[in-house]
Amino acid sequence: MDKLLIEGGARLSGEIAISGAKNAALPILCAALLTREPVTFTNVPQLKDIGTLLKLIGQMGVKVAREGDTVTLDASALDNPVAPYEMVKTMRASILVLGPLVARCGEARVSLPGGCAIGARPVDQHIKGLQAMGAQVTVEHGYVHAQVPRLRGARLFTDMVTVTGTENLMMAACLADGETIIENAAREPEVVDLANCLVAMGARISGAGTDVIRIRGVESLSGTTHRIMPDRIETGTYLCAAAATGGEIRLSGTSSCYLDSVVDKLMDAGCDIVSERDAIRLKAPERLTSVSIRTAPYPAFPTDMQAQFMAINAVAGGTAVIRETIFENRFMHAVELQRLGADIRIDGNTAVVQGVAQLQGATVMATDLRASASLVIAGLVAEGETTIERIYHLDRGYEHLEEKLAALGARVRRLA
Numbered sequence: 001m002d003k004l005l006i007e008g009g010a011r012l013s014g015e016i017a018i019s020g021a022k023n024a025a026l027p028i029l030c031a032a033l034l035t036r037e038p039v040t041f042t043n044v045p046q047l048k049d050i051g052t053l054l055k056l057i058g059q060m061g062v063k064v065a066r067e068g069d070t071v072t073l074d075a076s077a078l079d080n081p082v083a084p085y086e087m088v089k090t091m092r093a094s095i096l097v098l099g100p101l102v103a104r105c106g107e108a109r110v111s112l113p114g115g116c117a118i119g120a121r122p123v124d125q126h127i128k129g130l131q132a133m134g135a136q137v138t139v140e141h142g143y144v145h146a147q148v149p150r151l152r153g154a155r156l157f158t159d160m161v162t163v164t165g166t167e168n169l170m171m172a173a174c175l176a177d178g179e180t181i182i183e184n185a186a187r188e189p190e191v192v193d194l195a196n197c198l199v200a201m202g203a204r205i206s207g208a209g210t211d212v213i214r215i216r217g218v219e220s221l222s223g224t225t226h227r228i229m230p231d232r233i234e235t236g237t238y239l240c241a242a243a244a245t246g247g248e249i250r251l252s253g254t255s256s257c258y259l260d261s262v263v264d265k266l267m268d269a270g271c272d273i274v275s276e277r278d279a280i281r282l283k284a285p286e287r288l289t290s291v292s293i294r295t296a297p298y299p300a301f302p303t304d305m306q307a308q309f310m311a312i313n314a315v316a317g318g319t320a321v322i323r324e325t326i327f328e329n330r331f332m333h334a335v336e337l338q339r340l341g342a343d344i345r346i347d348g349n350t351a352v353v354q355g356v357a358q359l360q361g362a363t364v365m366a367t368d369l370r371a372s373a374s375l376v377i378a379g380l381v382a383e384g385e386t387t388i389e390r391i392y393h394l395d396r397g398y399e400h401l402e403e404k405l406a407a408l409g410a411r412v413r414r415l416a
């Protein structure tokens with residue numbers, strides 16, 4: 001199983017380009033299931049999760065064409081609205097086919113995703129919303145089975161802000177009879193990117209980016225060409241890597257407008273950040289100052305950046321308090337950071353990080369995607385060599401990570 005070997009101590013410097021967003025591409029590729037016409041997507045990141053989704057969609061009867069970061073999907077012959085366990089178990093986001101399949105085919109059989117390292121992550125709100133739109137939904141033998149002649153518009157309220165829940169119900173509502181209102185909707189930029197793509201396909205959506213989204217259903221949708229937005233979490237991860245190593249970098253093909261809460265915290269930590277139209281520059285101080293964070297739905301501080309900030313606070317001057325309010329088990333990286341010499345105390349959903357002068361290289365284990373990113377950052381600042389095991393987690397969400405880090409001057413290589 002692949003491992004990553006990092007020799008710490010290099011200050012990151014130079015420029016790299018940011019890839020398309022995993023968490024926008026996943027729902028947007030599923031939107032192609034809603035139309036009989038071909039849809040073309042550009043800036044699609046070449047990630048393991050994207051490959052898994054394309055295989056899943058392909059076995060439903062969808063023609064999949066891919067060339068570099070361009071993907072064309074033709075769902076005119078969609079005839080198998082089923083998402084089997086074998087595929088869904090490797091990637092929870094497969095649940096995003098449920099709404100489009102029910103709306104387009106009047107039927108879907110989708111394996112329940114099951115839990116994951118960071119939490120139980122149920123999909124009850126996805127199911128509740130489809131039932132409110134008139135679908136008969138049963139959960140049997142580990143599968144969600146939904147049936148309805150045609151969905152009808154409804155007023156939906158989700159018990160908590162759910163990103164893929166909002167995306168699934170918004171896609172389903174596009175072909176429903178009448179108007180749907182989603183209240184307490186997720187406001188994430190990826191939800192807005194999906195809504196923009198759906199509107200380009202002929203959907204009638206207003207309010208995306210706010211907590212109330214209105215969708216007036218239409219008879220059918222058409223094809224389009226859509227460019228996937230930049231990955232704000234990948235952007236934030238490289239900003240943290242440069243900040244922790246005392247570096248100076250420029251990230252192109254991205255923007256700080258999706259990352260205000262993260263940029264604010266990095267500036268509080270002492271970084272100089274310059275936002276350009278289509279790029280971000282960061283210059284780090286000699287040593288960062290500790291910054292406390294509390295994760296919450298957008299536009300607050302993203303949970304997908306929590307682990308990376310635990311890593312930078314591990315070597316900052318001072319004490320930071322980190323509160324994780326979205327997922328119940330998202331501190332797995334803390335024990336691995338402690339193996340590198342970090343001083344971290346956990347109490348329920350709160351971590352207290354006392355910055356230390358120096359981390360020491362060691363062998364550590366990645367447990368989930370963002371936890372592995374925090375171990376990469378810690379390895380870049382640690383003395384000596386750090387070996388990260390189970391890096392397949394990284395491949396799920398970071399395109400060409402070693403090449404990009406090496407381009408910024410890091411000493412990093414993959415070990416088979």
Ligand code: EPZ
Pocket residue numbers: 023026093119120121122123124125126160161162163164165303304326327328369370397
């Ligand atoms: C999305 O997951 C992202 N994944 C996650 O990114 C991200 O961490 C999360 O949103 C929060 O920002 C994708 O977009 C593919 P939620 P999602 O539904 O939609 C509870 C990464 O690292 N909940 O917003 O699955 C849930 O358990 C990944 O790229 C229910 O109880 O997250 C959680 O506590 C990790 N019932 C909270 O709501 C439901 O039906 C928010 O989860 C739905 C959610």
